[in-house]
Amino acid sequence: MDIDSIRARCSSGISVDEGWRPLLITLDAALTEADPELRYLTISQKYGRLSVILTSDTNEEARQLIRDAEEAALKTCEMCGDNTATLCQRGSWLRTLCPSCAAEQKYVVKT
Numbered sequence: 001m002d003i004d005s006i007r008a009r010c011s012s013g014i015s016v017d018e019g020w021r022p023l024l025i026t027l028d029a030a031l032t033e034a035d036p037e038l039r040y041l042t043i044s045q046k047y048g049r050l051s052v053i054l055t056s057d058t059n060e061e062a063r064q065l066i067r068d069a070e071e072a073a074l075k076t077c078e079m080c081g082d083n084t085a086t087l088c089q090r091g092s093w094l095r096t097l098c099p100s101c102a103a104e105q106k107y108v109v110k111t
């Protein structure tokens, strides 16, 4: 499983950076077990957070897996995957970044 195989089952595409991709690959493997019929509508970064939207409703197990992944993403740097990330901002832009990516991108920790 790789990101392209997820993209093939995602109608509106995937718009998240490299750092969250391993998380999506792990999530997808678990979701395929929980609900083989499942299709993604969109996987994106929304207000700095991971958002996984499906084309139709699914079972409780799959919903829980998605919630867990969205929660894990709160601490995972969207750029490098480091697990020291927090919600950061630059003007009105929000991203979940580790301290070094935040500094590089001129983001500051959101207060």
Ligand SMILES: [Zn+2]
Binding pocket: 077, 078, 079, 080, 081, 082, 097, 098, 099, 100, 101, 102
């Ligand atoms: Zn980082």
